[in-house]
Amino acid sequence: MGKKSKKYPAYTSGSVVVNGRTVATSTKDKNNNTISASYNMSDDEKKLYDSIQNGMYNSLNNFYSISDAQRQEWHNQINALRNQGIDSINNIYTPMESNLKNDVARRFGNLNNSVFLDNLNSITDKRAKAVADLSNNLLAIQNDLYNQELQNRMNSLTLLNNLNSVMNNNILAYTGLANTNSNLGNNYNSNAYNASNSSSSAWNSMFANLAGTAAKTALSFI
Numbered sequence: 001m002g003k004k005s006k007k008y009p010a011y012t013s014g015s016v017v018v019n020g021r022t023v024a025t026s027t028k029d030k031n032n033n034t035i036s037a038s039y040n041m042s043d044d045e046k047k048l049y050d051s052i053q054n055g056m057y058n059s060l061n062n063f064y065s066i067s068d069a070q071r072q073e074w075h076n077q078i079n080a081l082r083n084q085g086i087d088s089i090n091n092i093y094t095p096m097e098s099n100l101k102n103d104v105a106r107r108f109g110n111l112n113n114s115v116f117l118d119n120l121n122s123i124t125d126k127r128a129k130a131v132a133d134l135s136n137n138l139l140a141i142q143n144d145l146y147n148q149e150l151q152n153r154m155n156s157l158t159l160l161n162n163l164n165s166v167m168n169n170n171i172l173a174y175t176g177l178a179n180t181n182s183n184l185g186n187n188y189n190s191n192a193y194n195a196s197n198s199s200s201s202a203w204n205s206m207f208a209n210l211a212g213t214a215a216k217t218a219l220s221f222i
Contacts, residue, residue: 009193011186013026013027014178014185016174021042023039023174024039024178026175035182038175039171048167049167052160056160066146066149074146082134089130093127097123
């Protein structure tokens with residue numbers, strides 16, 4: 001009799017072990033329908049991964065939200081700059097007005113004349129322009145503070161995203177290696193199975209040939 005064909009080997013799972021710890025596995029479910037690969041994070045990795053995910057979630061949800069504390073800080077900065085600007089303007093134009101009054105009063109005895117009014121109007125116009133320039137500068141600074149805050153948040157979000165990509169790529173690399181190990185094992189089993197069946201078929205064929213030859217030999221002696 002010939003040898004019986006062996007049962008096809010079961011699915012071989014794959015794994016990756018680093019420093020004694022299984023970091024990734026590739027398995028098939030009990031119904032043999034789905035092959036899945038999983039990555040087993042260490043406690044430290046999970047803490048870092050969760051922290052990155054939470055950071056990205058919070059950053060995206062509050063990207064354009066400005067807290068009351070932040071607004072107050074900006075308000076204080078703008079007020080400080082405004083006060084400095086006003087002091088600088090006053091330090092320039094108040095002495096000019098005083099000097100004009102003293103000069104005109106000394107020369108004409110009173111301030112009710114065109115010389116005083118014309119020069120005073122000129123000083124007033126320059127002061128008004130300085131105040132307008134100050135207001136425009138403060139508005140630009142306020143916009144810069146907001147834009148810089150958004151840029152800082154974007155930089156933080158980019159950093160978190162890069163860290164997330166590094167961790168995900170690491171996970172994909174290890175799970176891919178686990179799948180590769182599984183494929184190598186299944187290919188080996190398949191080749192061994194095919195080789196075994198091929199050997200059995202050859203043996204059966206040889207047995208049949210020998211049996212046929214024996215039968216012919218027996219008939220020749222009848």
